[in-house]
Amino acid sequence: MDENTTQSANPFTQVPIEITISVGKARPLVSDLLKLQNDSVLPLDKKIEDPVELYVGDKLIARGQLEEMEGDETGRLAVRLTEVADLKNGL
Structure with missing residues (x-):
């Protein structure tokens, strides 16, 4: 059986999953967190040109x-993949 036949025979290949895109982390002090309001800026640990990470659950x-x-989709964000894990053996 080829890969396409195997995928079409498995009903789980049609189940949608949620992918989380991580653009960075912030580590404010609790005192700074309590001061946040509209228009506050929360610095992240990444630069704008750094790669983002895609997760399913906690698996990168x-x-x-x-x-x-x-x-027609102008203004919406997307991710161009530059590195993909081998998922053939599952997550």
Whole structure:
């Protein structure tokens, strides 16, 4: 059986999953956190050009660069994958 036949025979390949995109982490002091309000700026530990990380649960599955969609989707964010884990043996 080829890979496409195996995937179509497995009903779980049609189940949607949620992927979390991590753009960075912030580590404010609790006192600073309590002062947050509209228009506050919370610095992250990454630069804008750093890759983002894609997770399913707590499993890192890929890295990529943030992009803006074009055409009818202009203004929406997307991720261009630059590195993908081998998921053939599961998560």
